[in-house]
Amino acid sequence: MRFRKLGRTGVLVSELCLGTMTFGWQVDEAASHQLLDGFVTAGGNFLDTSNVYSSGKSEEIIGTWLAGHDRARIVLATKARFRTAEGANSLGLSRKHLLHAVPESLRRLQTDYIDLLQVHAWDPLTPLEETFGTLHRLTEDGLIRYVGVSNYRAWQFEQALQLCRARGWHEPVSLQPQYSLYSRATEFELIPMCVAENIAVLPWSPLAGGFLSGKYTDGVRSPPAGSRIGESKDAEFYTRRFDNERAARIVRAVREVASEAGKTPSQVALNWLLSRPAVTAPILGVRTMGQLAENLGATGWSLSEAQVLRLSHESDLEVTYPYDQRAEDQQTSDRRGE
Ligand SMILES: NC(=O)c1ccc[n+]([C@@H]2O[C@H](COP(=O)([O-])OP(=O)(O)OC[C@H]3O[C@@H](n4cnc5c(N)ncnc54)[C@H](OP(=O)(O)O)[C@@H]3O)[C@@H](O)[C@H]2O)c1
Secondary structure (H helix, E strand, O other): OOEEEOOOOOOEEEOOEEEOOOEOOOEOHHHHHHHHHHHHHOOOOEEEOOOOHHHHHHHHHHHHHHOOOOHHHOEEEEEEOOOOOOOOOOOOOOHHHHHHHHHHHHHHHOOOOEEEEEEOOOOOOOOHHHHHHHHHHHHHOOOEEEEEEEOOOHHHHHHHHHHHHHHOOOOEEEEEOEOOOOOOHHHOOHHHHHHHHOOEEOOEOOOHHHHHHOOOOOOOOOOOOOOHHHHOOOHHHHHHHHOOHHHHHHHHHHHHHHHHHOOOHHHHHHHHHHOOOOEOOOEEOOOOHHHHHHHHOOOOOOOOHHHHHHHHHHOOOOOOOOOOHHHHHHHHHHHHOO
16 A cells, blocks of 8 residues: 655555445444454554434444554544534534544544544535634544645635735644545536645545446346445436446446456556545445455556546536636746747
């Protein structure tokens, strides 16, 4: 397993992070512990959870596992923002909720610090000063090591960054966006911002919920049993999302590149992400040890330049102003003296 710097920090994380959203949901405690053991045995040190996955059960399962392991070797990321209980203030990024949520996560995780506390999403009600001032204080108090952000837009992230700089507060060091061969709108504003600011990018749903594994052979109309889409009650959502020409074209290209490279479609889709600017560690989602072993095989090799280009080309989104080449040329041509 290779390691990458977590953005501008001095911390090294494995270039694959183990996501734990399936823990306590599709995977029971004993099987989750096996997945954690398998991941660290393969050299992984980076775990991602949230205080709302399986209503806190995911954090609890990590906690019972961590109790028997060397805490210092693990880089542990969790999140706060979404509803944790009944009541008007049991959600959001207010000082009141954060100062309740973080100690609760620490209790479930059976640890006295969180390496990366990520705000799970934007909170339109709470001033940024209140949120990031509280996160600064939690860092100074030693309860968290670094601050991260998930699901922000670029202007929201940049506002938070500039605020922290102006106040001398600990700045957010990472962004966790949805990002995959299927979800590429992330590249319009977020990725260039992360490159410019040296922010670590931690893509969630790197296989588009399993779609890019290639196991949905007939689009999503007759999904295999025991799969996320097969078990979902919201077939309409997945049909809207994946029953289209672009999705079919991407999976076809992933399959063909996989067979050319002697890898599996999942490994190819993950390796493509690892080749993208600013990406630090895609967050793996797995249900079985077989999926974990397969997905860990996404590192230690690289797609050829031609294969990366082909996958990027087949998954291109329509790019219009102000992101198209013409707008870019207009911005820069006079600076090149043309
Ligand atoms: N910040 C956020 O808002 C946010 C949102 C979502 C997720 N996340 C984080 O990102 C992590 C990953 O998200 P995700 O679970 O959506 O990731 P994903 O990689 O897009 O999907 C994972 C799912 O795909 C299937 N799969 C994985 N490997 C496979 C393989 N080799 N062959 C066939 N099927 C395979 C499994 O589902 P089935 O076997 O059930 O089909 C697995 O649960 C989560 O655990 C969480 O930590 C964050």
